[in-house]
Amino acid sequence: MDLIDLTHILGILIDNAIEEVLLVPDGIIEVRITGNACGCSYTIRNSVTPRTIQQGIHAGISTKGE
Numbered sequence: 001m002d003l004i005d006l007t008h009i010l011g012i013l014i015d016n017a018i019e020e021v022l023l024v025p026d027g028i029i030e031v032r033i034t035g036n037a038c039g040c041s042y043t044i045r046n047s048v049t050p051r052t053i054q055q056g057i058h059a060g061i062s063t064k065g066e
Helices: 003-021 050-055
Strands: 029-036 039-046
Touching: 003 029, 003 039
Parallel strands: none
Antiparallel strands: 029 039
16 A cells, blocks of 8 residues: 555544544544554554444444545
């Protein structure tokens, strides 16, 4: 993957995590980057609101509109 594309995608994911965690008292964000000679892996985890848990997260569906 192109480094610029990867940076853009990670930026969007971190931005989304920040927006959600600001709605959760004492919310946290965890960013983990691991790698070896064969590649690397990125994990972004964040606290979510009860509404997000209830609605779920579904591929191709955004709560941000068009």
